[in-house]
Amino acid sequence: MADSTHPNPGPPALLCDNVVKLFRRGRGLKKKVVRALDGASLTIPQGELFGLLGPNGAGKTTLVRCIATLLIPDSGTIRLFGHDVFTDSLFCRQRIGLLTSGERTLYWKLSARDNLRFFAALYGLHGRDRDRRIDYLLELLGLREVANERLERYSSGMKQKVSLARALLHDPDILLLDEPTLGLDPQFGRFIRQFIKEELNRKQGKTILLTTHYMDEADELCDRIAFINRGKIVATRTPAEFKREIPHKEILEVRCLGQPDTTGLKHLDGIEQVQADFRDGITTLRLVMPKAEKVLSEVIELLRPQVRLLGIDVKEPTLEDVFIYMTGTSLGADTKEEIQ
Amino acid sequence: MNRLRIWWSKLRHYAGAVWAENIKEWKLELTYKADFARGLIDPVVYLLPYLLYGVALVGGRSSENLQRLVGTSDIITFITLGYVFIGFLNMALWAMGFSLRKEQFYGTLESVFAAPVPRWVFTMGMSLHSILHQLLMIAVQIVFILAVFSIRINPLGLLPTLLVIALMLVALYGIGMFMASFTLIFKQGWLVSEALSSILMILTPIAYPLAVLPAFMQQAALFVPTTYGILTARHFLMGEKISFTLNDALLRLALLSLLWVAFGLLVFALIERQTRRAGTLSHY
Incomplete structure (x- = not known):
């Protein structure tokens, strides 16, 4: 309806x-x-x-x-x-x-x-x-x-x-x-x-x-x-x-040189979602969690051996984060040719 | 009264759309000036071999055999008047479909089809442009032939001829709609135009009298609107013998017009609907 x-x-x-x-x-x-x-x-x-x-x-x-x-x-x-x-x-x-x-x-x-x-x-x-x-x-x-x-x-x-x-x-x-x-x-x-x-x-x-x-x-x-x-x-x-659909959530945005393996991040306690966007040699990771500071050191520990970290920021959720949270798809993705 | 006003306003809207489409096509055509100039020479270039071939075969301008078959001996006037109708036939078989194809190529077809006018109004605008274009080509042909060969026609025959041509154009609009539909559904709709064009060119007595065709083809020719156009035009303008009266010709053309227009509109509506279902309206 x-x-x-x-x-x-x-x-x-x-x-x-x-x-x-x-x-x-x-x-x-x-x-x-x-x-x-x-x-x-x-x-x-x-x-x-x-x-x-x-x-x-x-x-x-x-x-x-x-x-x-x-x-x-x-x-x-x-x-x-x-x-x-x-x-x-x-x-x-x-x-x-x-x-x-x-x-x-x-x-x-x-x-x-x-x-x-x-x-x-x-x-x-x-x-x-x-x-x-x-x-x-x-x-x-x-x-x-x-x-x-x-x-x-x-x-x-x-x-x-x-x-x-x-x-x-x-x-x-x-x-x-x-x-x-x-x-x-x-x-x-x-x-x-x-x-x-x-x-x-x-x-x-x-x-x-x-x-x-x-x-x-x-x-x-x-x-x-x-x-x-x-x-x-x-x-x-x-x-x-x-x-407000992602209540009491924070977004930890990490920018790094190269493409890290994100499997370990997904298993960290408190992290609900991991989104990675790789462009021009730089990966932007957006991690959804209730409190960023709780996992910050573990995230750094996991990523540092793999890539060079360029910046870390804690952000409010954007519409894109909500979209990903609700659909599991990025707005930049191409979802054409969905076969029945 | 209110309903009358609505109808009048609608009529004005549709007529304006038809005219605007015609004007737009002229403007687009005139942006390619060299191509337009070449297009003006084409009708003369294509007509000349017919005339020269005819004159060479007959051994002059006058043919006794033609006189015996159709009651007139002037082969130049006979072919010129017949050839004029090739343009009309091409207009129906090619021009409207090609115009739709161009809109797909420009990427404008959807914008046009999103407008609040029935889609046949738009194709009517294309048709109007094709007719006016064709009349310009005929004028060029006539001026050339008058200057070089001096054709002899009866000016009193112009009025009934124009009447027949007007009715023939209605039928050709129906054929044009039918052909344009193929452009929407088959991206190579010209194959159908090509096939139909070949058949109709044989059936239409352009450079020869109807009498030289086999009997079954003569019968088939009576279903082609241009046959009546050519025969009656030549009858009134140069005295060709025909086997029907003007009233017969008008009646048959009216019937053919009704059938072709109804058939053309129906096929166009069905195919246009099908392309909107398939999502291929703007595919080029």
């Missing part, structure tokens, strides 16, 4: 109930069934900025594409403001603003203005209303000066801004933002995040479903977050509630 925490009156902006999506790949003996969504349920009240947080291949994009009617689920219900997205498809598509991940969703040989004019017509905007709306959005997103240049000359961040303008053309009630800052440099990423929070959610009051695998982004922006893993919604809470 879908969770039912929506304070606003009227139907929820979005309700997904037990959505299942299977992908069949290959033929004959090589045939595989990938369970992309495995009974995903969530409810988003009107005006909420809701985050869907999960690693690559968790099912985030599949769910967004189902909501946008680009995919038909095998079972389950999706309702937008009380309307079934498949039986009342045109109504729902008129109320959705979709920002898909990836740059190649616009015509690169056309200018930003020509792209927006084309999509405006598809969304039923004409004449002066259309031109005013396009000018307003170009101004709002700081694209006015370059509006008549072809997109092929734009940076990734600028293209993403045009995609965002396209999603906003028809002033939709709900925005589906699929990894909106993926691959952007920090400056554009910051701009897009601020724009989503301040302009779209706070000022314009839009309901937003934002998918991301960036923990900080979800933490910073979202009123509530759903953890999604292997096609299932694992839990839905506010960021603060999630962090």
Whole structure:
């Protein structure tokens, strides 16, 4: 069943109930069934900025594409403001603003203005209303000066801004933002995040479903977050509630040169979870435990003969720690191709 | 009254979407200027061998045998008028499917299909662009042929010809929808276009009279919309004998249009639904 925490009156902006999506790949003996969504349920009240947080291949994009009617689920219900997205498809598509991940969703040989004019017509905007709306959005997103240049000359961040303008053309009630800052440099990423929070959610009051695998982004922006893993919604809470999910726990973060054997750490008394992330020759270990100082000396003793220690820190649990604690999977992991 | 307003607003929205798709296609096409210029020469280059071959075989512009078979002897005008319809046929068999394929290649198909217009409206925009493109090509052909060979047509025949062509285009839209569906489901949908194109090119009496085909092929040709387009156009513009009246042609074309459009829309809807089930809509 879908969770039912929506304070606003009227139907929820979005309700997904037990959505299942299977992908069949290959033929004959090589045939595989990938369970992309495995009974995903969530409810988003009107005006909420809701985050869907999960690693690559968790099912985030599949769910967004189902909501946008680009995919038909095998079972389950999706309702937008009380309307079934498949039986009342045109109504729902008129109320959705979709920002898909990836740059190649616009015509690169056309200018930003020509792209927006084309999509405006598809969304039923004409004449002066259309031109005013396009000018307003170009101004709002700081694209006015370059509006008549072809997109092929734009940076990734600028293209993403045009995609965002396209999603906003028809002033939709709900925005589906699929990894909106993926691959952007920090400056554009910051701009897009601020724009989503301040302009779209706070000022314009839009309901937003934002998918991301960036923990900080979800933490910073979202009123509530759903953890999604292997096609299932694992839990839905506010960021603060999630962090309280690991009560009275501390995270001991150890950075070291090389890759240590973590088997011994797992058997130390008091350590509940060990996560190791190896990048560029440096391993970052995150150990979950009730009290870090109790095992600190033993951890050092175990690691020192194996690797060179670079730093040790005691931290509060982050959303990523909670995600790992609940699912056993890192947000940086790739969980694609889960075979049924 | 309220319902009327809703319908009017919807009609305006859809018509705007069709026009916008057409304009967008022109803009994209014109970004490749050299290719566009080459495209303008193509129709002339492809037509010339037909004409020269015909003239060489007959030993001049006038053919007694053609006169006996169809009631007119001018082989240049006969072939030119027939050839014009190859473009229309290609438009149905290739252009719409190719347009969808391009959208997959650009990565824009999903963005377009997420918009609140039925997907057939979008394909209608593609079709409109193809028709206008084709008319431009025909204009180039006609200007060239007039300048070099001077074709002789009856100007009074233009109106009924345009009427028949308009109806034929509706049927071709249906065929185009049918062909475009294959682009969605088979990534090599052009194989189907290729096969169907070969068959229809033989059945359509472009450079020869229908009478030279075997009887069963003549019967089969009557199910192809371009057959009526060519025969009636040549009948009204240059006096080719035909075995049916204008009313017959219009009636049969109306029926063919209805069948092809219904069939094309149905197949397109089914296949488009299937691709959304399989998750392959944007696969290139």
